[in-house]
Amino acid sequence: MTRHVILGCGVAGVAAVEAIRSADPSAQITLVTDDAHGFYSRPGLAYYLSGELPEKQLNIFSPQDWQALQVGFVHAHATRILPGEHRLELGSAGTLTYDRLLLASGATAMRLDLPGADLQGVVHLDDLEDTRRILHMARRGRTAVVVGGGILALELVEGLRAHGMQVHFFLRGERYWTAVLDEAESRLVEDRLRHEGVRIHAHTEIAEILGRKNKVQAVRTTQGEVLPCSMVACGIGVRPRIELAQEAGLATERGILVDEHLQTSAQDIYAAGDVAQVYDPLSGKKLLDLLWLPARRQGETAGANMTGQQRTYQRAVAVNVLRLAGIMTSIIGAVGSSRTDEVTMTRGSSETWQPMPGTIAVASGGGVNLLRLLVDETTIRGAVVMGEQTLSLPLQELISTQADISSIRAQLLSRNELAGQILLDFWVARNANNV
């Protein structure tokens, strides 16, 4: 009986459990997690924070689902991997011996590194426990300062605003999410936020968090302004939890390096999800994806390979569909608008969203409906669709399949304002021909 140990109870770990169980009904599977709440929807935390979902709805699996998988749970904090001995140490909880080990320990929110960062009232949106804490404080607090430039920070802004807090949103650069959005897209999000009563402060960073009796009282900005608040919410990015792998001597960079079978540099140890840095055939580099679907697909592939199969992980085009300040937005493929100083990654993003050399931007639309395409000589490499979402699925298909758009390229470039219609007609005709 093969002993499988899965470290991490996020979607990558659970997808691996499902893959192992379907391939080997007799395998012993142990899931180790230090999150007391087990498997829940992390992206769903934003909706719990905004009041759209009750907490219990975040649990994805029913007790029957777990029973069918026959998996043993160990609630413990892993302290050391001993690859040579095939053992995982769990501090005072003992030691587990494995035949195959999956590292799916995810990523953790980066902490502010400045005076006052350890005061009560400085919060992060990392897990369910954090969300509970934020909600508790939001019911009592009046003013919050949110720092960060990506999805996580925006979720904090909207969640706190939904609870009636006065929110000040500090942006390090001149506009929101410069790494992925272009100026029109950023401005659209900012306008909507202002309309909702959020105060946006561009080119603003915290120099110091001021407190009294160990509680947040105010922030002092780098320009010297003092702004009273009871909460500082930090969404500056996340960092893959690679410390255990590093200490065990596994090859790591920003994440744990894995080959196309998701095996690490150590025998019988695999990695999947936010913690894994995976080969990208398009760029030839090993990149991080902090997205739900790649984590699930990686977990499935790693789990299958842990049972002796030889599956190759096929990296798909990175897609995220989400609401930015209430506006439905699809981000597909290589869309980055510019090289910026934002080198940190936030949950819900991908390193493949960086700009691709040699692409030309086609932008059209107005109001809350914006469309941006990044086209090269023959294909569309990336797209941002804001507002009206009719083109979202067609674009995901055209970009994923690297469809040849040579026949409409000149039209797209010369008549930007009609780009949406040209694309839609192209897609419909293409599908009709494929039937």
Next chain:
Amino acid sequence: MPPRSHASLQTTRHEALASGHVVPEPTRCVQCGICSFNCPIDIDVRRHAWLGKHIINPRCLTCGECIQRCPRGVLRFDRLKIFKEPER
């Protein structure tokens, strides 16, 4: 201006009421559960999305609540193809 709607692209709510069902796009689902939470008759839409299955349930009203509420554009109406479509 948004592109004009195209008959072959979207199944309307009216058509869905008559002969349709809800279809998830699992590549976009993050299992937040807003769909199941808002279903008036407690169909576990999220589980269908996890398994990549269409919501073919005789109790489904095709009211579209799950589609409207999903914050990730995962769900859409599609028509049941019971009979082969006539050749054009």
